[in-house]
Amino acid sequence: MKLFLTTLAALALGTAAIAEPVKVGIASEPYPPFASPDAAGNWNGWEVEMIGAICAAAEMECVVTPVAWDGMIPSLKSGQIDAIMASMSITEDRLKEIDFSDKYYNTPTVVITAKGAGIAPTPEGLAGKILGVQVSTIHQDYVQTHFKDAEIKLYQTQDEANQDLVSGRIDATQADSIALDAFLATDEGACCENAGAVADDPSILGLGVGVGLRKGDDDLKAKFNAGIAKIVSDGTYDKLSAPYFPSSIYGG
Template structure:
C-alpha cells in the first residue's frame, strides 16, 4: 500500500511539473513611456490601462504566462527582433513598412489619428490649417511619419518628442501650436487639461496610418501569432472584450 501511495504521489508531482512546464512564458513589450488610457504605471509601479487588460484577457484565453516588459518606444521593435521580448502590445499600428521587419496578429482596435490645439486656436487638421505652425509628434510613430509626409513642407516645424506626454505638455504651455496622435490618447489628454481641444481627424492615409493596431511578433513566429489570433477572436465573441472596454470607452474601440 505504501509503495502504491508513494508511486501515486510521485506521478501526481510529475503531472503538476509537466503542467507548469507547458505554460509558455511570453515577454510582452509595452512602451516604457505612459500612454493613457492604454498603458501607464500606477503609484506602486504596476502597469494598468486598457491594453494591459486586453493583454491579460488574451493571455488567459490562450493559456500563456505573459510578463509585462517595459521598453523605450523607439527601441521596442529592435527589442523584439533581438529576442529581448516576444511580443509587442503597445498600440502599434499594422503598416506595410513595419511588416517588412515584423509580423502582426489580427487587429485588436482601430481609431483615427487627430490633431489637438489650444482652445480657440482655429487650426484645422490639414495642410492649410497647419501652415506656418509648430506641430508636435512622438518619435518613431506613424503620426511622426504622417506629419512629415503631409505637413513637412508647410509647417514651420515638426517638433519631435520621446513621449506623447512631453508633446502634450508643450502644447499646454504654448510651446507648440498643435500635436498629432491617436484620437483616444488625445481625447484623454484634453479631458484632463482644460487648455486644449481636438481640432479634428486627419485625412486617412492607410499606407502610413495602417489598418488598425495588432500585436507585434517576430517573423516566423507563426504558432504564437495563431494563439493570439484565436484568443482575440474568442474574447470578442464571448463578451470579455466588451466588458473591460466599457470601463474606458463609451463606443466600440474595435472600429471598422
C-alpha cells in the same frame, strides 16, 4: 519592472501553459489610458487588461515587459521580448521587419490645439504652425509626409508634446484619438480642444493596431489571433473596454 499575468483560464481547465512565459512588450513611457504605472510601479490600463484577457483566452502565461518605445522592434527581433502590445499600428513599413496578429483596435488619428486656435487638421491649416509628434511613430511619418509646410517638433513621449501644447511652445499635436481624448479630459487638457481627424492614409496610418511578432513565429501568432477572436466573440472585449471608452474601439 515585470508584471506577471497568469492565465486563469488555463489553470481552471487544468491545461498546461507554454514552457516559458511569453514576454509581452509595452512602452515604458506612460500612455494613458492604454498603459501607465501607478505610484507603486504597477502597470495598469486598457491595454494591460487586454494582454491579460487575450493571454488567458489563448491559454498562455504572459509577462508584461516595459521597453522604451524606440527600442521596441529591435527588442523583439533580438529576442528580448516575444510580442509587442503597445498600440503599434500595422503598417507596410513595419511589416517589412516584423509580423502582426489580427487587429485588436482601430481608432482615428486627430490633431488637438489650444481652444479657439481655429487650426484645421489639414496641410493648409497647419502651414507655418509648430506641430509636435512623438518620435518613431506613424504620426511622425504622417506629418513629415502630409504637413511639409508645418514646423515639426519631435518628442520622446506624447506626454511631453502635450505639456508643450499646454505651455504654448507648440501650436498643435497629433496622435491617436483615444490617447488625446484622455488628455483633453484632464484639468491640464481643459486648455485645448480636438481640431478633428486627419485625412486617412492607410499606407502610413496602417490597418489598425495588432500584436507585433517576429517573422516566422506562426504558432504564437495563431495563439494571439485565437485569443483576440475569443474575447471579441464572448463579450470580454466590450466588458473590459466599457470603463475606459464610451463606445467600442475595435473598429470596422
